[in-house]
Amino acid sequence: MSNLSAPGASALGDGLFAVFSEFFSELRAAGVPVSTTEVLDATEALRHLPVTERETLKLGLGSALVKNEAHWRAYEALFDLYFSLRVATYGAASSGEGAGLPDAHWLGPQDASVPGTRDLSELAYQALLDGSTEAMALLARAAVARLAGIEPGRAVGPGYYAYRTLRRLDLDGLAERLAAVAGQAGGLEGALLANEYRRRLEQLRTAVDAEVRRHLVSERGARQLARTLRRPLPEDVDFMHLSREELAALQRAVQPLARKLAAHLARRRRRKQGRLDFRATARRSLATGGAPVEPVFRARRRSKPELWVLADISGSVAAFARFTLQLVYALSSQFSHTRAWAFIDGVDEVTELLRSAADMAEAVRQVNATAGVVWREGHSDYGHVLGDFVRGWGNELTPRTTVVVLGDARNNYHAVERWAMAEIARRARQVFWLNPEPRAYWDTGDSVLAHYGAFCAGVYECRNLRQLRRFVEQLA
Amino acid sequence: MASDLPRMKPFESPQALNEALRSVGYLADDGTAAVVFLAQRLQKPVLVEGPAGTGKTQLAKSVAEMTGARLVRLQCYEGLDESKSLYEWNYKKQLLRIQAEQVVRVDGSWEEIEEDIFSEPFLLARPLLEAIRAADPVVLLVDEVDRVEVETEALLLEVLSDYQVSVPEMGTVKARQIPLVFLTSNNTRELSEALKRRCLFLHMDYPSAQRERDIVLAKVPGIQTALADQVVRTVQLVRSLELKKPPSVSETIDWARALVVLGISGLDAEIAKETLNILLKHTLDIERAAKELGAATI
Numbered sequence: 001m002s003n004l005s006a007p008g009a010s011a012l013g014d015g016l017f018a019v020f021s022e023f024f025s026e027l028r029a030a031g032v033p034v035s036t037t038e039v040l041d042a043t044e045a046l047r048h049l050p051v052t053e054r055e056t057l058k059l060g061l062g063s064a065l066v067k068n069e070a071h072w073r074a075y076e077a078l079f080d081l082y083f084s085l086r087v088a089t090y091g092a093a094s095s096g097e098g099a100g101l102p103d104a105h106w107l108g109p110q111d112a113s114v115p116g117t118r119d120l121s122e123l124a125y126q127a128l129l130d131g132s133t134e135a136m137a138l139l140a141r142a143a144v145a146r147l148a149g150i151e152p153g154r155a156v157g158p159g160y161y162a163y164r165t166l167r168r169l170d171l172d173g174l175a176e177r178l179a180a181v182a183g184q185a186g187g188l189e190g191a192l193l194a195n196e197y198r199r200r201l202e203q204l205r206t207a208v209d210a211e212v213r214r215h216l217v218s219e220r221g222a223r224q225l226a227r228t229l230r231r232p233l234p235e236d237v238d239f240m241h242l243s244r245e246e247l248a249a250l251q252r253a254v255q256p257l258a259r260k261l262a263a264h265l266a267r268r269r270r271r272k273q274g275r276l277d278f279r280a281t282a283r284r285s286l287a288t289g290g291a292p293v294e295p296v297f298r299a300r301r302r303s304k305p306e307l308w309v310l311a312d313i314s315g316s317v318a319a320f321a322r323f324t325l326q327l328v329y330a331l332s333s334q335f336s337h338t339r340a341w342a343f344i345d346g347v348d349e350v351t352e353l354l355r356s357a358a359d360m361a362e363a364v365r366q367v368n369a370t371a372g373v374v375w376r377e378g379h380s381d382y383g384h385v386l387g388d389f390v391r392g393w394g395n396e397l398t399p400r401t402t403v404v405v406l407g408d409a410r411n412n413y414h415a416v417e418r419w420a421m422a423e424i425a426r427r428a429r430q431v432f433w434l435n436p437e438p439r440a441y442w443d444t445g446d447s448v449l450a451h452y453g454a455f456c457a458g459v460y461e462c463r464n465l466r467q468l469r470r471f472v473e474q475l476a
Numbered sequence: 477m478a479s480d481l482p483r484m485k486p487f488e489s490p491q492a493l494n495e496a497l498r499s500v501g502y503l504a505d506d507g508t509a510a511v512v513f514l515a516q517r518l519q520k521p522v523l524v525e526g527p528a529g530t531g532k533t534q535l536a537k538s539v540a541e542m543t544g545a546r547l548v549r550l551q552c553y554e555g556l557d558e559s560k561s562l563y564e565w566n567y568k569k570q571l572l573r574i575q576a577e578q579v580v581r582v583d584g585s586w587e588e589i590e591e592d593i594f595s596e597p598f599l600l601a602r603p604l605l606e607a608i609r610a611a612d613p614v615v616l617l618v619d620e621v622d623r624v625e626v627e628t629e630a631l632l633l634e635v636l637s638d639y640q641v642s643v644p645e646m647g648t649v650k651a652r653q654i655p656l657v658f659l660t661s662n663n664t665r666e667l668s669e670a671l672k673r674r675c676l677f678l679h680m681d682y683p684s685a686q687r688e689r690d691i692v693l694a695k696v697p698g699i700q701t702a703l704a705d706q707v708v709r710t711v712q713l714v715r716s717l718e719l720k721k722p723p724s725v726s727e728t729i730d731w732a733r734a735l736v737v738l739g740i741s742g743l744d745a746e747i748a749k750e751t752l753n754i755l756l757k758h759t760l761d762i763e764r765a766a767k768e769l770g771a772a773t774i
Contacts, residue, residue, distance in 0.1 A: 056510045059511065064677075067669075067672035067675070191769050256666065
C-alpha cells in the first residue's frame with residue numbers, strides 16, 4: 001500500500017504516514033471494506049484537513065473511508081485508539097468551569113489530598129445532575145486513575161477495568177438517585193429529566209471506556225489493543241448472540257432489506273416498457289401530420305405478490321426468533337400483502353398482532369401472550385405445524401404467494417409429514433427456507449431440513465445480516 | 477477547463493465554511509462542514525445519507541445559495557432513465573429540420589444533414605448534462621438517489637467520477653468547471669459499491685439538542701428560549717422511543733410554530749399530549765409517546 005499512496009506520503013512525512021498506513025490496514029482487518037481508491041482519497045484528504053483538530057480530522061477522514069453508517073463505530077473506535085487517545089491532554093484545560101471540581105492535581109492516585117471513593121461518587125452524581133461534558137470527562141479521568149486499579153502487564157480486556165471503575169463509582173446507585181430526582185419533578189419535566197439522565201449515564205460509561213483505553217494504549221500500543229477490541233461488524237454478528245444495542249442497530253438495517261425484498265418480489269420478468277398502444281399512437285400522430293413522432297405505450301400493470309412468512313419462535317431458536325419477528329414486523333409495515341404466522345408445535349396467524357403493535361417489544365410480548373403457538377408440549381413439531389397450516393390456510397395460497405419459512409427444522413423426532421410441505425409448494429408460487437443454524441449442522445440429529453428442503457426453491461443459511469442480505473439480493 | 481470562466485471561490489477552512497453556511501441560515505455541525513470542505517478540495521461528490529427531514533436537501537440548496545452558484549436538481553424516482561437524467565435528442569426538431577430540407581431544397585448531402593441534426597441545437601440537456609456543460613458555477617443535487625433502480629445508478633457513475641457525459645453521436649462532453657455534487661439518500665436500499673466508492677460519505681443524523689434548539693430559535697420567530705428548550709428536549713425524548721416515524725427537524729419547527737401561534741409559553745404533559753399530532757403522524761406513535769411523556773423512568 002505504501003508505494004500506492006506515495007504522493008500523499010511526501011506531504012505527510014514518513015513517520016506519520018507509517019501510522020496512517022497501519023491504521024488503514026487495521027481498519028481492513030476489522031472488516032471494514034476499504035478499497036485502494038478510498039485509501040488514496042483519505043491520504044489526499046489528509047493534506048487538506050487540519051491535523052491538529054481531531055474531531056474534524058476524524059469526520060473528514062471517515063467520509064472518505066467509511067461508506068456505511070453501520071461501520072462507523074468500528075472506525076471511530078480504531079481512530080480513537082490511533083489518534084485521539086495518544087494525545088496527552090492531562091492537566092490541560094481542566095481548571096475551567098469543571099462543575100465544582102478541584103484542580104487536576106488530585107488526579108494522581110498517590111496524592112494524599114485526593115477525594116476518597118465516596119467523594120468521587122458524589123462528584124459523579126453532581127456531574128450527572130449538571131450534565132457538563134467537561135466535568136464528566138474530568139471525572140472519568142479521575143475515576144479510572146483512582147478506581148480502575150490498572151495493573152501493567154496483566155492480560156485483561158479494557159471491559160474489565162471499565163466495569164470495575166463503574167462498580168466502584170456505584171453507578172447503579174447513582175442511577176437510582178437520579179431516577180428519584182426525576183420522579184420528584186414529575187409530569188413532563190420528570191420524563192424529560194429521566195431521558196436526559198439516561199443519556200448522561202451512557203455518556204459517563206463511554207467516557208470511562210475511553211479513559212481505560214487511553215491508559216491501555218500507552219501501555220500496550222494501539223495495534224495490540226485494536227486486536228483485543230476487535231468485534232464483528234454489525235452484519236456479521238450471529239443472530240443468536242445479539243446484544244441489545246446490536247439488536248437496535250439490526251432493526252434499522254432490516255428496514256431497507258425488507259423493502260428490497262418486497263420490491264424484488266413485486267418485480268416480474270417483463271419488458272421494460274409496456275406494449276405499443278397502436279390506437280393511441282395513431283391518434284397522437286395526427287398532431288404531427290400523420291408521422292408517428294411519439295409512440296405511446298401501454299402502462300405496465302403492477303403485479304400484487306403476496307408474501308407469507310412462517311416463523312419458528314420456539315426455545316431452540318429463541319434469539320433468532322426475535323430477529324425473525326423483527327423481519328416480519330418490518331415486512332408487514334412495508335408491504336401490505338404480507339401475512340405472518342408464528343409456530344412452536346401449534347401455528348397461529350399473527351399478522352394483525354404485528355400490525356397493531358406499537359413497537360417491536362410490544363409485538364413480541366403480544367405474540368408470546370396471545371398467539372396459539374403451543375399445541376401440546378411447547379417443543380417444535382414441524383410436521384404437525386405444517387399439516388395444521390395447510391388445513392387452516394392452505395386453500396388461501398395462490399400462485400402469487402411466496403412463502404418464506406424461518407426455522408431450524410429441528411423436529412424433536414416427531415412425524416415429518418412431507419405431504420404438507422409438498423402441498424404448500426404446489427399451491428404457492430415458491431417456497432424459501434431460511435435456517436439460523438450453521439450449514440454443517442443441517443440434517444444432523446433431529447433436523448429434518450432435507451425432507452422439506454426438497455420442495456423449496458431455495459434453502460439458505462441465515463445467521464447474520466450479511467447472509468440475509470445475500471438471500472434478498474439473490475432473489476433479484 | 478477554460479480559466480476565464482467564473483469559478484466558485486474555494487472555501488478557506490471547515491470553520492469558515494460553517495460560518496458561511498450559518499449566514500444563509502443553515503446551522504451545520506462540524507462533520508458536515510468538514511465533509512463539504514473536503515468535497516470541494518478533492519473534487520468529489522458527497523453522498524448524504526440519513527433519515528428524512530434532517531436537512532440533506534437543504535444542505536445542497538444552502539451551499540448553492542452561499543456560493544452564489546446555480547442549483548441544478550435531478551429528482552430521482554423509480555423508472556428514471558437516460559432521457560430524463562442525461563440528455564435526449566429533440567426528435568421533433570430533427571424531423572422538422574429534415575422536412576425543411578425537402579421543402580427548401582437546400583443543397584446538402586445526407587451526411588451534412590446528419591451531422592447537423594445530431595449537434596448541440598438538437599440536444600435537450602437534462603440535469604446531469606446541464607450541470608456538466610454549465611459555464612457558471614453549479615451545485616448539482618441528485619435527490620433521493622436510492623429511489624432509482626440499481627441499473628440506472630450506473631448512469632451516474634461516469635458523471636460522478638470523470639465529470640463527463642458520452643453522447644455517442646457527438647463524442648464526450650467534458651465539464652467546463654467541476655460542479656459541487658450532492659447526492660441524497662434515505663437509505664431505503666443499499667446503494668452500489670461502485671457509487672459509494674466515488675463519493676465522500678456523510679451520515680446526517682438528527683441534530684443534537686443544542687443544535688436543534690439553535691435551529692428552532694432561528695426558524696421560529698417570536699419563540700421564547702425557555703419554550704424552545706422544552707420543545708427540543710421533548711422531541712429528543714420522543715426520538716429515543718421506538719417509533720414508526722420519529723419526528724424530523726421540520727416537524728419540530730412546525731410544532732414550535734404551532735405552540736407560539738396558540739400562545740403557549742410553557743409546556744406541560746397535558747399540552748404536549750394534546751398537540752403531539754403536529755409532531756407525529758402515526759396514531760400508534762402518538763399513543764406511544766403520550767404514554768411516555770408523563771412517566772419518569774431511567
